Amino acid sequence: xxxxxxxxxxxGKATDEAPTESTAGANAPSATAKAGRxxxxxxxxxxxxxxxxxxxxxxxxxxxxSSPYQNSQIATLSYYAIAAGGLTVLTGMNGxxxxxxxxxxxxxxYTTALFLDADEPLPLPLILLASVVVATAVGALVxxxxxxxxxxxxxxxxLALAVGLPGLAIYFHDIFGGEQGMRVRAPQAPDAFESFIExxxxxxxxxxxxxxxxxxxxxxxxxxFLANLVRSRIGRTWRAVRDQEVAAExxxxxxxxxxxxxxxxxxxxAGLAGGVLAIVVRLAAPSGFTLVLSLALLTAIVxxxxxxxxxxxxxxxxxxxxxxxxxxxxxxxxxxxxEAAQLAPFVYGVVLIVAMIFAPAGFVGTIRLRRxxxxxxxxxxxxxxxxxxxxx
Amino acid sequence: MTAIAxxxxxxxxxxxxxxxxxxxxxxxxxxxxxxxxTGVTAxxxxxxxxxxxxxxxxxxxxxxxxxxxxxxxxxxxxxxxxGRDIEFIFKDDAYNPSQTSQVTNELVLEEEIFAMMSGxxxxxxxxxxxxLNDEGVPDLFVSSGSLMWGDDPxxxxxxxxxxTDYESExxxxxxxxxxxxxxxxxxxxLQDDDFxxxxxxxxxxxxxxQIVAAERYxxxxxxxxxxxxxxxxxxxxxxxxxNVPSYTALSQLTALQxxxxxxxxxxxxxxxxxxxxxxxxxxxEGKVTDAALLDxxxxxxxLPTVDMTDNPWITEFSRIWDExxxxxxxxxxxxxxxxxxxxxxxxxxxxxxxxxxxGLVEAVxxxxxxxxxxxxxxxxxxxxxxxxxxGMTIERVVGNGSEEVQPVRITDIGDAEIEEFGGEAAxxxxxxxxxxxxxxx
Numbered sequence: 080x081x082x083x084x085x086x087x088x089x090x091g092k093a094t095d096e097a098p099t100e101s102t103a104g105a106n107a108p109s110a111t112a113k114a115g116r117x118x119x120x121x122x123x124x125x126x127x128x129x130x131x132x133x134x135x136x137x138x139x140x141x142x143x144x145s146s147p148y149q150n151s152q153i154a155t156l157s158y159y160a161i162a163a164g165g166l167t168v169l170t171g172m173n174g175x176x177x178x179x180x181x182x183x184x185x186x187x188x189y190t191t192a193l194f195l196d197a198d199e200p201l202p203l204p205l206i207l208l209a210s211v212v213v214a215t216a217v218g219a220l221v222x223x224x225x226x227x228x229x230x231x232x233x234x235x236x237x238l239a240l241a242v243g244l245p246g247l248a249i250y251f252h253d254i255f256g257g258e259q260g261m262r263v264r265a266p267q268a269p270d271a272f273e274s275f276i277e278x279x280x281x282x283x284x285x286x287x288x289x290x291x292x293x294x295x296x297x298x299x300x301x302x303x304f305l306a307n308l309v310r311s312r313i314g315r316t317w318r319a320v321r322d323q324e325v326a327a328e329x330x331x332x333x334x335x336x337x338x339x340x341x342x343x344x345x346x347x348x349a350g351l352a353g354g355v356l357a358i359v360v361r362l363a364a365p366s367g368f369t370l371v372l373s374l375a376l377l378t379a380i381v382x383x384x385x386x387x388x389x390x391x392x393x394x395x396x397x398x399x400x401x402x403x404x405x406x407x408x409x410x411x412x413x414x415x416x417x418e419a420a421q422l423a424p425f426v427y428g429v430v431l432i433v434a435m436i437f438a439p440a441g442f443v444g445t446i447r448l449r450r451x452x453x454x455x456x457x458x459x460x461x462x463x464x465x466x467x468x469x470x471x
Numbered sequence: 472m473t474a475i476a477x478x479x480x481x482x483x484x485x486x487x488x489x490x491x492x493x494x495x496x497x498x499x500x501x502x503x504x505x506x507x508x509t510g511v512t513a514x515x516x517x518x519x520x521x522x523x524x525x526x527x528x529x530x531x532x533x534x535x536x537x538x539x540x541x542x543x544x545x546x547x548x549x550x551x552x553x554g555r556d557i558e559f560i561f562k563d564d565a566y567n568p569s570q571t572s573q574v575t576n577e578l579v580l581e582e583e584i585f586a587m588m589s590g591x592x593x594x595x596x597x598x599x600x601x602x603l604n605d606e607g608v609p610d611l612f613v614s615s616g617s618l619m620w621g622d623d624p625x626x627x628x629x630x631x632x633x634x635t636d637y638e639s640e641x642x643x644x645x646x647x648x649x650x651x652x653x654x655x656x657x658x659x660x661l662q663d664d665d666f667x668x669x670x671x672x673x674x675x676x677x678x679x680x681q682i683v684a685a686e687r688y689x690x691x692x693x694x695x696x697x698x699x700x701x702x703x704x705x706x707x708x709x710x711x712x713x714n715v716p717s718y719t720a721l722s723q724l725t726a727l728q729x730x731x732x733x734x735x736x737x738x739x740x741x742x743x744x745x746x747x748x749x750x751x752x753x754x755x756e757g758k759v760t761d762a763a764l765l766d767x768x769x770x771x772x773x774l775p776t777v778d779m780t781d782n783p784w785i786t787e788f789s790r791i792w793d794e795x796x797x798x799x800x801x802x803x804x805x806x807x808x809x810x811x812x813x814x815x816x817x818x819x820x821x822x823x824x825x826x827x828x829x830g831l832v833e834a835v836x837x838x839x840x841x842x843x844x845x846x847x848x849x850x851x852x853x854x855x856x857x858x859x860x861x862g863m864t865i866e867r868v869v870g871n872g873s874e875e876v877q878p879v880r881i882t883d884i885g886d887a888e889i890e891e892f893g894g895e896a897a898x899x900x901x902x903x904x905x906x907x908x909x910x911x912x
Binding site (some may be wrong): 146147148150151152155227246249257258259260264265274286287356359360361362366367369399403406415416419420421423424467 | 524525533536537540560561567568572573574576577580581593596597600602617662663664665689797836
């Protein structure tokens with residue numbers, strides 16, 4: 080489910096034209112090409128449902144065998160991954176760059192915070208849905224402007240959003256709590272959850288565990304929707320807009336409208352991510368949504384492989400697990416606390432540079448590129464052998 | 472406690488290599504050290520904290536944990552608390568609340584600390600205050616003067632403030648201006664959050680009619696030209712700043728550009744002359760090299776500072792820094808960390824030989840207001856208040872140091888009176904290690 084596979088890709092005839100390297104992660108071998116080896120159903124929806132079910136089982140097992148602290152890391156991972164998933168659809172599938180996803184997350188987070196602040200808060204799913212709606216509305220506004228812009232201009236416009244939107248929370252500090260933000264009372268786990276955990280593993284159903292489950296459920300639902308969307312006619316149209324504007328327009332595609340749609344979908348994911356962030360962090364404050372957050376999301380999808388949901392997940396995992404790992408490693412090597420803490424951003428930077436040099440298409444993209452190249456070589460060799468006399 | 476029990480335990484503890492740990496108070500429980508709660512073993516107690524070690528807030532603040540750690544390292548060499556070593560783990564949150572939440576999860580769930588101490592910052596710590604209280608983790612001596620940690624113990628029974636809160640500070644400043652500068656036209660330069668708001672509400676209790684302008688800046692926006700120009704236009708000849716150190720430097724440089732020269736008064740947070748001097752140098756690209764601009768400015772104090780070389784606390788802290796600290800000099804931020812560690816040691820001693828999280832909180836509530844230490848005035852800890860110290864001196868910046876212009880006066884939040892503090896300044900015990908009795912409940 081986590082693969083945004085392109086049935087219309089050039090897998091079978093890759094020799095004619097090299098695939099675009101940076102978005103190789105998005106251009107997976109088509110399902111038909113894989114069908115010979117795959118045990119998964121060929122039809123998109125059943126296949127994604129199956130992967131969803133398997134992922135859900137895997138997630139429950141993972142959450143139950145891991146420690147409470149790892150549960151909390153998984154909760155953190157889930158909100159990064161939801162936002163990165165949305166961003167990778169926008170950037171990898173539709174070719175638009177956004178430096179403003181941190182601000183869209185802020186829109187979702189503040190919505191959740193405001194709704195949970197009520198005396199009788201609505202049920203959590205409704206609140207998260209409201210966060211999605213608000214972020215979608217903001218995304219639609221930005222998307223309309225963004226549809227006219229390209230490359231660095233679009234980056235600049237969304238950068239302004241990232242810098243400006245959190246400032247609103249400071250300006251209207253009576254509503255949004257200003258610089259120190261709004262504290263969020265994390266919603267209590269329902270009784271059904273406790274009995275579920277009791278039956279599954281017998282672990283204590285702590286609030287940390289509940290938040291991790293909320294995060295993972297949101298993550299799975301988001302990725303399921305995004306994966307289906309990308310495999311549909313919508314996804315194909317987005318890729319057409321990304322790869323060849325003129326050809327797409329000749330084919331009757333309204334470029335602007337489809338770009339706005341991509342931005343809106345991506346914003347919806349960011350909104351949900353913001354909502355999850357608010358309840359996991361228990362705070363919505365401007366200092367949580369700085370430009371650093373937007374850039375971190377962008378680096379996550381680039382390292383993972385543009386356009387690939389699996390890549391977005393891997394990139395987010397790196398964001399969450401690498402800093403504490405490096406800090407602890409540094410401390411083990413005898414660095415003091417401050418030096419060890421300073422090591423983490425440095426190592427992250429090095430990883431980013433090394434990934435750019437040796438795996439410019441990201442983890443997932445590079446592996447796919449290798450597989451596609453190998454397959455193309457085999458195919459052309461076979462072609463040459465079989466039809467050499469025809470000058471193939 | 473009976474004399475016989477006291478004798479037996481004293482010998483047991485001496486055998487542990489303790490010597491002067493806890494002294495006579497250790498007799499109270501009798502028996503062996505036990506792993507009495509999360510983070511406590513027979514020979515160690517684990518404490519944790521979060522600080523900005525990287526990023527914009529790191530200069531200055533990242534030195535606090537080095538002071539805390541140096542103090543605990545020296546304490547451990549002398550036998551720790553009841554023979555237990557204090558293990559102090561601090562993590563970087565880059566002053567970003569989402570990261571504070573992550574590292575606090577790590578400290579509480581993975582490292583399994585006994586208590587949080589000295590977690591720094593108002594926005595950052597407010598992200599974790601609910602979590603710490605829900606999990607029942609003592610949240611002692613938050614490094615922030617917000618009222619949130621102390622004025623509502625019912626909501627946050629585990630959290631305690633430590634430094635003077637901004638409202639009390641504002642009141643003491645307001646009273647001083649009313650007495651000494653009754654004709655001054657006062658302008659306020661405020662950070663646009665609780666820090667500035669609490670300070671303003673305190674100061675307005677005394678000189679509301681003298682205030683001619685109140686200008687606010689948003690942290691992160693480095694242009695304070697409009698605010699300073701507005702203060703100048705309003706005719707303010709006395710400016711009180713409730714701002715962080717970088718904005719002390721920015722306000723000084725901006726005033727210099729505008730040819731504006733009022734009497735400055737910076738609240739304690741924003742007034743460290745060494746840090747401000749360094750920032751002035753950096754912001755002005757070397758055109759201003761030290762804190763000479765600050766000379767003559769007024770500020771407040773609740774702790775001895777490094778320039779008071781004849782203060783016995785500073786002498787002891789210098790010795791501790793030389794023996795157990797790392798590279799660099801003793802700074803005011805390290806003094807701050809050591810002073811917090813001193814109070815923490817008092818709290819752990821009061822919690823008894825086999826401390827529990829609830830016992831620690833009870834002990835601070837019951838006897839915390841009696842503790843003496845480097846802090847000038849007593850803490851306000853009780854069942855109804857978790858506010859930290861309440862008293863401040865007024866000082867004038869001279870060179871890289873300061874001289875006292877008004878002795879310690881104490882007050883409380885709300886409409887509590889301001890009174891002169893009658894007590895004597897405490898002198899440090901041997902090795903600057905406190906000796907508090909266990910609180911029996």
